[in-house]
Amino acid sequence: IGSYPFGAVADANGDVYWIGASGSPAFPFPFTTFILGSPPAGSVLGFVVKFRGADGSIVWATALGAMMPSTIAVDANGRATVAGIASATQGLTTPRAYSFASVAPANPVEIVQLSADGGLVFAATYGGNTVEGSNAGACRKSPAFIDLSCPLTEVAAVLIDPQDHIWIAGSTNTTDIPLTATAYTSKCVCGNYSSDGYLAELSADGSSLLYATYVPGINAEGIDAGTTISAAMIDSEGNV
Numbered sequence: 001i002g003s004y005p006f007g008a009v010a011d012a013n014g015d016v017y018w019i020g021a022s023g024s025p026a027f028p029f030p031f032t033t034f035i036l037g038s039p040p041a042g043s044v045l046g047f048v049v050k051f052r053g054a055d056g057s058i059v060w061a062t063a064l065g066a067m068m069p070s071t072i073a074v075d076a077n078g079r080a081t082v083a084g085i086a087s088a089t090q091g092l093t094t095p096r097a098y099s100f101a102s103v104a105p106a107n108p109v110e111i112v113q114l115s116a117d118g119g120l121v122f123a124a125t126y127g128g129n130t131v132e133g134s135n136a137g138a139c140r141k142s143p144a145f146i147d148l149s150c151p152l153t154e155v156a157a158v159l160i161d162p163q164d165h166i167w168i169a170g171s172t173n174t175t176d177i178p179l180t181a182t183a184y185t186s187k188c189v190c191g192n193y194s195s196d197g198y199l200a201e202l203s204a205d206g207s208s209l210l211y212a213t214y215v216p217g218i219n220a221e222g223i224d225a226g227t228t229i230s231a232a233m234i235d236s237e238g239n240v
Contacts, residue, residue, distance in 0.1 A: 003028065004044065006084075011074045014053030019069040019082060021046045029061055035120040036066040036092050036112070043087045048072065048080060048114060060118035066092050067110040071158045073166075078116035083158040083168050086110040091125035097206045098124040100178060105139045106151035111158070111168060113206060122206040127153040128174025132191035149192050153177065157232035159240065164204035167240055169215075169232035171195040183213035189226035197229035199240060 005020040021044040022028075031047065039045050046064035051057065069084040086092070091108040093099040102108040108127035115121050131139075131151050139150040155170040173195045175188045190196040197215030202208065217227025234240050 006068075006070050007072055009072050009074055010053065011078060012076065013078075015059065016051045016053055017072055017074055017080050018049045018051065019047065019072050019084075021068055029058060031063040032060045033062040033118045033120075034065065035062060035114075036064050036110075036123060038065045039087050040066070044068070046084065046087075048082055048118070050080075050118065062114060062118040064112060067112065069112075070155055073158045073160045075160045075164060079121065080114045081111065081158050081160060081166055082114070083109060083111045083155045085154065086125060091127075092123050093125055094120070094122045094206075097122045098126070098202055098209055100125045100127050102127055103129045106153070106174070109153055109155045109168060109170070111166065111202065111206065113166075124202060124206040126168065126178065126200055126202075126209070126212075127151075128172050128177035130176045131173050132175050152195075153198075156230050159232060159234040161201075161234055161238040162236065163238070165210060165238075166202040166204070166206065167199065167232075167234065168202075169197070169199050169229050169240065171197050171228045171230075177212065177214075178209055179212045179214070180209065182211060185214050185216055187216070188214045189216060194226050195228055197227045199229075199232075 003022040008018045046069045049061045050059040069082045089104045106129045108125040111124045113121040153172040157169045159167040173190045188196045201211040
């Protein structure tokens with residue numbers, strides 16, 4: 001069956017939030033909350049668990065049925081924001097949350113905010129569909145391997161700025177992620193078997209896209225050669 005730990009973060013009170021996925025809804029503890037439905041056949045169940053820092057006991061455990069969580073951030077009010085790849089092609093969104101029209105074989109990034117008690121606040125999606133130089137019909141999606149010709153938008157970090165805006169940073173091989181007019185660059189050096197970085201900012205309530213850009217990598221010759229973003233941080237002034 002297997003279980004997969006993906007990350008952990010501590011809040012200001014010393015409580016610890018753990019994200020991961022499991023092949024069994026009963027492993028390794030009973031969930032107190034189920035959100036985002038059931039995982040599609042062949043995929044695993046994502047989860048977020050809050051442990052009490054004082055003694056390691058479980059405060060709550062929320063099952064994320066339709067996503068594979070890869071990064072988490074907790075704000076000053078104890079709200080946990082989780083981001084990862086949606087298990088379902090369309091992803092799942094709550095009313096008034098920002099959504100991206102994902103088309104198979106692409107799966108969008110899912111951004112989910114949980115309340116201090118582990119309940120769902122909102123679920124939003126973001127991503128791209130088109131891989132330049134690749135025929136989507138030739139894309140082979142398999143749980144056994146990643147076909148890099150398939151549309152893939154990954155998220156490496158979710159960040160909360162001083163205004164409680166939500167930032168996601170990662171990499172994509174798609175040429176049509178939603179961008180804003182103020183984007184640093186709208187050019188993606190990505191395509192079949194290559195990727196470029198991206199950065200996107202959502203409003204605090206998850207309802208709107210405030211900023212989005214590709215983040216290019218520059219090689220020794222000063223040429224944009226594409227890049228992969230694997231980490232990101234934010235400072236007290238909101239600089240990413």
